[in-house]
Amino acid sequence: MTGSASAKGDGPNAGARETVDEAATARVRVDGHGVVTAWNDGARRLLGHRASEVVGRNVTLLLPDVGATEVPRSLADLPRWSGTVTLLHRDGRRLPVELLAHRSQNDGDGWLLVSAVTRPARGPADDAFVQRGFTHSPCTMALYDTGLRLRRANGDMERAMGLSEEAMRGLRVTEIVVDPESERTEAGMRRVLETGRPQELGAALQLAGHERQSVWTVSLAPVWDTIGRLEGVLLSAHDVTEQHLARQRLVLLNDASVRIGSTLDLARTAQELADVAVPRFADFVTVDLLPAIEGGEDPPQGPPHGPVRLRRVAYQSVLEGCPEAVVRRGIVAAYPAGCTAAECLASGRPIIEHLTPAALAEVERQTPQRAERMRRFGFHSVLAVPMRARGLTLGVATFSRHRQPKLFEQDDLLLGEEITARAAVCIDNARRYTRERSISLALQSSLLPQQLPEQAALDVASRYLPASSRAGVGGDWFDVIPLSGARVALVVGDVVGHGIQASATMGRLRTAVRTLADIDLPPDELLVHLDDLINRLAGAADSTAVTAGDVGATCLYAVYDPVSRHCTVARAGHPVPALVTPDGTVDFLDVPAGPPLGLGGLPFESTELKLDEGSLLVLYTDGLVGVRGHDIDEGIDALRDVLRRPTDNLEVTCDALLRTMLTDGPSDDVALLVARTRALDASHVATWQVPPDPAMVGPARKNASRQLSEWGLDEAAFVTELVVSELVTNAIRYAEPPIELRLIHDRTLICEVSDGSTTAPHLRRARTFDEGGRGLLLVAQLTQGWGTRQTTNGKIIWAEQALPAEPSPA
Template identity: 75%
Template sequence: MTSSRTGGDDRAARRPGDPVDESATAGARVDAHGIVTGWSEGARRLLGYRAAEVVGRPAASLLAREPPVEMLRSLRTLPRWSGTATLRHRDGHHLAVNLLAHRRELDGEDAGGGEWLLLSPLIRSAPPLQDDTLVMWAFTRSPVTTALYDTGLRLRRANADMERVIGLPEAAMQGLRVSEIVVDPESDRTEQCMRRALETGEQQHLQQILHLAGHEGETVWTTSLTPVRDAGGEIRGVLLSAHDITEEHLAKQRLALLNEASIRIGSTLDLARTAQELADVAIPQLADFVTVDLLPAIEGGDDPRAGSPPSPVMLRRVAYQSVLEGCPEVVVGRGTVAAYPDESTAARCLTAGRPLIENMTASALDQVASQTPARAERMRRYGFHSVLAVPMRARGITLGVATFSRHRRPEPFEQDDLLLGEEITARAAVCIDNARRYTRERRTSLTLQSSLLPRGLPPQAAVDVASRYLPASTQAGVGGDWFDVIPLSGARVALVVGDVVGHGVQASAAMGRLRTAVRTLADVDLPPDELLTHLDDMVIRLSAEAESTAGTAGDTGATCLYAVYDPVSRRCAMARAGHPVPAVAMPDGTVVFPDVPAGPPLGLGGLPFEVTEMELPEGTVLALYTDGLIEARGRDVDDGLAALRGVLSRPAASLESTCDTVLRTLLPDQPDDDVALLMARTRALDATHVATWDVPPDPAAVAETRKKAIRQLSAWGLDEAAFVTELVVSELVTNAIRYGGAPIQLRLIRDRNLICEVSDASSTSPHLRRARTFDEGGRGLLLVAQLTQGWGTRHTLTGKTIWAEQALSPSSSPTPKTD
């Protein structure tokens, strides 16, 4: 019965057609001091007193004799009491009544300890039922909680299971309504469904969470309300059948929590975030406060030492969560390493290697206070009463401990909670171990990749260069992107950018092998298309090796762009294997993406690569990059190319600043893929740095050619190089006349080094050999190799070119242009 039904002057009006008679129950409210604060119409009918005559008086004045000691003790200690009391009627005679008393807690500062709601039915007994004995036995002894209510929603019969669940005998409940037997907001909903069953004649169903007297916690019920008809089909009452599904409900909740944990925990490879996801998912379904502490070695990716941790146990707080806003229970902040004494729950859990449940009794809190007073103070302040500690283990390694605590939920942890906490902690431990292993592999990959990428780009006469390498976010992992700048003969330079499929150490190792192969093939001076063909064959071999080693299909693949720029002719030849097209920014601000045939990615085999050549004005900027630069998440590739065009079209102070602007404009803070960016501004070597002569195929022309070369060195102020140059020119021109074919040409190039080149129409390459004592020849190339910085042969479409380089002193070499 609610307060609106037991007010000070309670003459409840019965609505026309309403079968429920509010005044059929005598009800009164009594405060904690024993003073009557509410009096119903039913109470007036029972005892004859009007509300004004009773409200404000002690309830004891209504008793005909002193109440039993057991009754007083029960009223002081129990939430509900039922029994017989003898009351004094207004006219003086005594009444023995069945009395049901509920204690209710009131909100607000003036609640004063709550109040008692006293109820007594005016209907003393039910008319006898005409059912046979077997039906009565089936009703009273049914394992289903069952009660029969009349059309006034008053209880007529209750079976034994109803008596057990409610904790009252049938006699104490007869004549009362559901809302008077169980004082709970859900009772009103039950009565609404009972009314609907009477009105519609249809069975009603509902599921409820109830706080029943005599039960420690919440119980969950499914209730069916069935209209009861007589032989003529007229509805005579409602049969209530209830099933306790608390265990099933809790099992579903646990399964739902496990499912949620499998979805929410491990969404990234970030160790701290994974730990926080464990703490978040356990609140509030499992615990009121959760902490996750890891052994300090874990966060660095290392394996912790074997065996039990040393005493005292040192743990780093990684995550925590609470049902209270701001987590006021926290003593140890995130990232802090704290000591846990041997007798602490966390230390005992890690030492035992199994989960532990500890009830925080007064003696247990005293022990915590003797070791860590700050923790004990918070536990007392917030009412910690039960703690569950679960070791975090994965793949045989102990990672740390997850601690679950309750201070708002009254139920202590039990075995089912332990199993649930162990399950979700095990899931989180695997994810944390994956993150730990990934952290270690990422660190190894970054170290390996850093060692394989060029530490510094060598100065070039052909181009000024700037570069950037940006590893992907932690989630994506380190990839196999690389770039390189390779000096070639004839003052030329090769620019390379590539991208190996995959991430991690394997991708970094494959990148290192490909970069080495590109440098080796570039040293042979192959054209871009032929170089990519050889590189394609190598990737196919790497895939075959991976397949034979691992027993599974190899997945090695890569894309690559290879460009060669000649500062003398100012021509650039480039070919690509499935790689993004380069950007070319002209000196006037025009930016183009040249039509370089895409070619297949490396590793497919059997398909040709094509070369595109273009002449570049001096000061042209070439931008070579990997796909991570333009294919950021949520952005179309064309939008990325347009953004790159916009940056390159604007003048910049230097290539370095342009690189920074490109990354800042095109990339988010955490890119999804590795990014390699190589930018080169072209230079040109004009006639003041290059001298060329045609040589007749006549041995007599060697002397005249030698003189021309010496005169050119004198004009350049390189007289100190005359002796070696004279010998080199003599040897190379003589070999071309003797073993090569017309036309023959000599070219001297002066940049940082002095380069001597002799070209002829023969494709036969010379080679070093050791001359015997009495041989007349065979020593020329050996001398050239000993006296120069380097020499070699490159093949052309019309023959070959033999070249040799001499190092010049800094004062003799031309001053390079800088940004």
């Protein structure tokens, strides 16, 4: 029958299968109870029993001297056993058999028993067989005598060396391969001869006829004769170049993941990519980015087509000074359509270009200067990889080789793509961070005071420094708020966190402080209201999931009165202010700490002290004293040392503080407010007690008019008399004694009337036929501001009017 091949004889290995004599080995399976479960033809040939006579019976029928329970027990703890066993032949003969027993992989209690039925004899043919095995071994092998001269080499050794055995016979390793690694190998061979122990070596060789360096593992083993004398050394080597390159790629990838993206600085991240790739991956690397991304903006959608303009951000070379670079850092260069970089960006895929004479001629046609550098330094292979992240094309990384002889291959393309992708994500993170930082800085700058208001109570200087790019913009702020009665409030605060959210929260808090200051709340009460606001913001953030993390802040609020020279201070978890007295003594005020804003329900306490005129108050955020890597107490001590060297110029004092405290730049935002106190003496303040009698309104009006004349403010007399009449009349009619009238001559003219009642008046519109109700409306119309503030024993109603402009000199 023709036209089909049987399964037994079909296939490339059919002949090999047919030559295997399965019956040449006795194979028996025994389960955990000692019962025979399988019996092959080799077992029948060895012991004479047919399978039907043995399978299903206990193996003890083959063991004339061992009981049924002894065999499993003797093998119970062994994965494998070998030795000579006496077995019983079917005809009753006792046969000594070399037996190998394997524990079953599928049945832990079962065993596979094997024994060779016939064993090949050794002889001349066997020696020839061994010799042929040596010659055709896939392992590179060579045999050296005790003089370290080559005696035999197999075919793989001949192929590796590019020499025949005849050409190498009688030569030493150092004469076959002239390389420092061969000297190490020969030294290892000497150690084998001296110690009789094997040696293991690794070697990287540039063999003749090979384009690239190859990496080998070398085993050196002693060769002994039949009486134990050392005859020579057997060298066997394995080419592990591919495994070595794979390990190098993994090491490079791991290094890239650690070193690239250590900061959120765009240029530094690009330079880290170049530094990682040289020299292990390429000899020269450039990183060019689209100019649009440098300000944090999104680049145009889709890959660029045609000529493209790129800014050189980073490069690195194996040569000192990067002489290969045509374009220097920061320069924007044009890349014509069809060049490697432009084509790579247009296609969105990495490109390998081998610089053949034709390819170099094309480069010279487009950019002659680049072609000249390529020829001068011997560029032979270029890999360009587009930098893409989150669907955006950011630029291109170009890897070039001119010292490494190996051309870029597919594996190199994958590796270059991988490390570039990692760098692209980090660069995009830096771009996004740059954009958010710019927005945060712009927002924070718009929310901070553009200039400090004019007031007579304090001389003030301030500074604000955003954190370095590594930390991000925070929510530090300061403010100077003029209050009624010539008083001034000083505020410094610090919002938890960084970024746009911190800046926005800071803006809300600053607005809230100004609003609460406008109603003349005491410092401790003002902090209570701020705490409530922070809690409401935190609740809104939790319900809308707009804000990540907690909403919190610290704050210090101080009010200084230049008339009494009293200063009232309260703080919510904020660093204590420093006080420098006129004699140069530096102290840090003992103000109760209070909890940070946002904890809710906890009280705040204020401290009141009297300051000498010319005292210096220094308010700051923790970024000034909590410098990274230093204890905060060290920062406090350094601040004290600077303040002990006083200067009349507050701007100079601010600069000295920042220069001394922040030698490496701010690791956190810094807000600094330095204020020198002034005092309004008796010549600027006039006070009268007013009996609670309506007849006293007239005398009060006359006293005010007389005082204005002494101050040379006769032009303000009409309005002032009207304001005094209204405020004193209301105090006598509706309030409680004691009643006091006070005039303050500052940048403005302030009229204050205090009484013992806590009831505040309200501005209302009088109807046509009402006899009263127009007084406060008239005061509001004639002055630039009026209001009420509570005191310990009552309230004060005040009105402020601008002073007449002084006539200009003729």
